[in-house]
Amino acid sequence: MASTHIFSAYDEDLKYLSRRISEMGGLAEQMVSDAVRALVNGDAGLAQKVISDDVIMDHAEREIGDKAIVTIARRQPVASDLREIMGSIRIAADLERVGDLGKNTAKRVIAVQSTGVPRKLARGLEHLSELALVQLKEVLDVYASRSADKAKSIRERDEEIDAMYTSLFRELLTYMMEDPRNITSCTHLLFCAKNIERIGDHATNIAETIYYMATGAQPEGERPKDDTANTVGAVTQ
Amino acid sequence: MASTHIFSAYDEDLKYLSRRISEMGGLAEQMVSDAVRALVNGDAGLAQKVISDDVIMDHAEREIGDKAIVTIARRQPVASDLREIMGSIRIAADLERVGDLGKNTAKRVIAVQSTGVPRKLARGLEHLSELALVQLKEVLDVYASRSADKAKSIRERDEEIDAMYTSLFRELLTYMMEDPRNITSCTHLLFCAKNIERIGDHATNIAETIYYMATGAQPEGERPKDDTANTVGAVTQ
Numbered sequence: 187m188a189s190t191h192i193f194s195a196y197d198e199d200l201k202y203l204s205r206r207i208s209e210m211g212g213l214a215e216q217m218v219s220d221a222v223r224a225l226v227n228g229d230a231g232l233a234q235k236v237i238s239d240d241v242i243m244d245h246a247e248r249e250i251g252d253k254a255i256v257t258i259a260r261r262q263p264v265a266s267d268l269r270e271i272m273g274s275i276r277i278a279a280d281l282e283r284v285g286d287l288g289k290n291t292a293k294r295v296i297a298v299q300s301t302g303v304p305r306k307l308a309r310g311l312e313h314l315s316e317l318a319l320v321q322l323k324e325v326l327d328v329y330a331s332r333s334a335d336k337a338k339s340i341r342e343r344d345e346e347i348d349a350m351y352t353s354l355f356r357e358l359l360t361y362m363m364e365d366p367r368n369i370t371s372c373t374h375l376l377f378c379a380k381n382i383e384r385i386g387d388h389a390t391n392i393a394e395t396i397y398y399m400a401t402g403a404q405p406e407g408e409r410p411k412d413d414t415a416n417t418v419g420a421v422t423q
Numbered sequence: 424m425a426s427t428h429i430f431s432a433y434d435e436d437l438k439y440l441s442r443r444i445s446e447m448g449g450l451a452e453q454m455v456s457d458a459v460r461a462l463v464n465g466d467a468g469l470a471q472k473v474i475s476d477d478v479i480m481d482h483a484e485r486e487i488g489d490k491a492i493v494t495i496a497r498r499q500p501v502a503s504d505l506r507e508i509m510g511s512i513r514i515a516a517d518l519e520r521v522g523d524l525g526k527n528t529a530k531r532v533i534a535v536q537s538t539g540v541p542r543k544l545a546r547g548l549e550h551l552s553e554l555a556l557v558q559l560k561e562v563l564d565v566y567a568s569r570s571a572d573k574a575k576s577i578r579e580r581d582e583e584i585d586a587m588y589t590s591l592f593r594e595l596l597t598y599m600m601e602d603p604r605n606i607t608s609c610t611h612l613l614f615c616a617k618n619i620e621r622i623g624d625h626a627t628n629i630a631e632t633i634y635y636m637a638t639g640a641q642p643e644g645e646r647p648k649d650d651t652a653n654t655v656g657a658v659t660q
Contacts, residue, residue, distance in 0.1 A: 248641065259505055264496045272492060293653040359607055366600045373596060373613060404485065416530040
């Protein structure tokens with residue numbers, strides 16, 4: 187009787203962590219999508235909402251961390267249960283960073299407002315964020331299923347986002363060169379594009395954590411990478 | 424006798440974690456300092472060294488994480504011992520990110536090489552990295568002493584770095600507006616400056632983790648922030 191009680195209380199702890207992470211994931215997606223919409227439409231009110239949402243994310247990450255530590259201390263889990271709890275802490279940290287990147291994008295809405303976002307660039311940013319959001323959504327679904335195989339395949343999807351980011355980077359440079367009045371706003375858009383590209387990295391981190399939770403091992407080999415924006419100078423100059 | 428043996432083996436585990444974190448900290452400092460030197464002098468060889476060093480950092484973070492989990496599973500620590508181990512994982516993650524930021528800066532050396540870094544900007548970047556490195560060094564010293572009071576005071580030092588970053592950001596925009604040929608390299612320098620500014624954030628994270636390890640609580644109140652670069656557009660246009 188006592189053991190059943192302990193078992194189910196422990197089960198409740200794990201379910202709590204799982205539920206809180208899914209909630210964080212949902213809010214992270216919303217924040218990123220809102221931030222890009224605020225940017226493209228110059229919507230300062232929506233940007234402010236994203237900035238406020240970040241407080242909820244910070245709070246959630248802390249609560250998950252505290253709960254994880256209390257659970258470890260009380261239940262003394264080993265092997266896969268311990269990995270499950272440690273994984274929760276890592277995933278919560280990645281989601282909190284995604285929220286931060288959404289907030290940072292939202293903060294730049296005011297700086298970009300004076301010139302607005304050129305139509306073509308807006309489309310590029312929207313497309314980049316769609317790719318990142320699909321990846322984030324998929325990784326959250328894989329989290330729900332705890333499938334190591336699916337986690338591994340998501341890890342291979344980050345390339346597309348990196349390639350799209352590099353193309354957007356080049357386009358932004360072109361706008362800046364055409365007209366110096368574009369420079370300030372395009373600089374902020376560059377950081378926004380970088381923020382969105384980094385969301386893909388966090389989704390990949392989460393996929394690696396899920397793989398680790400399911401198998402106890404890190405996925406083998408280097409991450410596929412096609413981010414050549416770091417060295418674009420050699421090409422465009 | 425058995426209990427003494429268990430105690431000292433456990434003590435060895437904690438010492439191992441502590442030593443590995445100090446090693447990571449030392450390498451992180453070296454990488455950041457080398458990356459900025461490579462950038463300012465256009466030294467592609469040194470940049471390559473920083474990029475290789477990052478593999479060591481990734482490896483170290485993984486080893487610390489694995490050791491931490493094995494230690495928790497074997498020794499079943501509670502309260503402050505558990506916080507110590509959980510804190511190690513968090514600090515290792517922050518140091519790994521610092522290494523990444525060094526690597527990202529080093530990767531941009533080639534893109535900037537064609538135009539070089541204007542003297543005044545080089546001084547600005549060097550000054551910014553000195554501030555960040557002082558903060559990182561101090562926080563690693565505080566880690567060795569585990570002083571909650573000192574950890575709290577470091578957390579208040581990030582403002583200076585943020586203000587310096589904002590001023591560098593404005594200067595870079597000016598260069599870009601003066602001559603479109605500066606745009607590509609200045610864009611990379613903007614990202615380098617942002618990388619260095621973010622090292623300050625990670626030092627602050629580490630200070631918060633040390634505070635938590637020592638007290639079991641998070642430091643109260645918002646972090647002091649003076650990073651107005653996000654909204655610079657409204658001012659310079």
